[in-house]
Amino acid sequence: METTQRTATIDTDLFTKMVISNWDIQISRTNKLIDALSEEELQAQVAPDRNRGLYLIGHLAAVHDGMLPLLELGDNIRPEMEAIYVKESDNPGVSQHTLAELKQYWKDVNALLAKHFASTAREEWYEKHAAVSAEDFLKEPHRNKLNIVINRTNHIAYHLGQLIFLKKK
């Protein structure tokens, strides 16, 4: 029985590691790109009539901030950002935060998530997240907290594919 238990434990830890390592890869690629771009480049639109780089940093940060209540890790650190960077597209008249402020927000929220991820127990990852009902979760147990991290990792990749256009070829 001990052997079987150990196998189960290793498997579950391994899943978490797979998911978090892919999350870390996308965060790290995004940071590397943002650090390599100038303020002028990040103030530009990623493509004609599309979001500015700066807005996308605010968007990614606000979406990650929203993961805190979704994963039941606490309240958003800056709940006022959702209306500007998630519910609305880029509007330079509304989203007036400086690049430095948005970069700091992005850094802070990711650091906080990393801290929480490191202390989340194996079993907690398989609990339902805040946006799925107990009834739906019974039928769809894959809609758990770890799944949110997989989904949001794809979300980073989606916008990273856009931010890369700010880099001169």
Next chain:
Amino acid sequence: METTQRTATIDTDLFTKMVISNWDIQISRTNKLIDALSEEELQAQVAPDRNRGLYLIGHLAAVHDGMLPLLELGDNIRPEMEAIYVKESDNPGVSQHTLAELKQYWKDVNALLAKHFASTAREEWYEKHAAVSAEDFLKEPHRNKLNIVINRTNHIAYHLGQLIFLKKK
């Protein structure tokens, strides 16, 4: 012991389901977008001086084709496509396949992968993939076949974030 075994089994199946369902979501979003775009839109570059939509379909298909040998599921169905759509950026003089042909290639390779995924045994997902050495795999067991699917799902999302620019606002 039976109970513990069953828990371990459910966890592993659940994890595969989480990974494959996120893969399916990205494939399905990409298909929906491609189907909604006209031939003219897909012939256009996603942003100034960037890859054409049609090239990105070839790129995604060729990368998915490369998953066959990587996951030890067989040879690439069209190995000649890698040189054109993976190793090189878009060059209209070289990548001369028609949109219909590239769409068919994308459809075929995804259908073949879906067939293989459905018949891959639970344990097989945790085996090493073809591009990691046995030595490295001992130290990094998360670099398994299922991890390739997580990674390639992010890859779809990355290019989907670019293909979306072909859609008129």
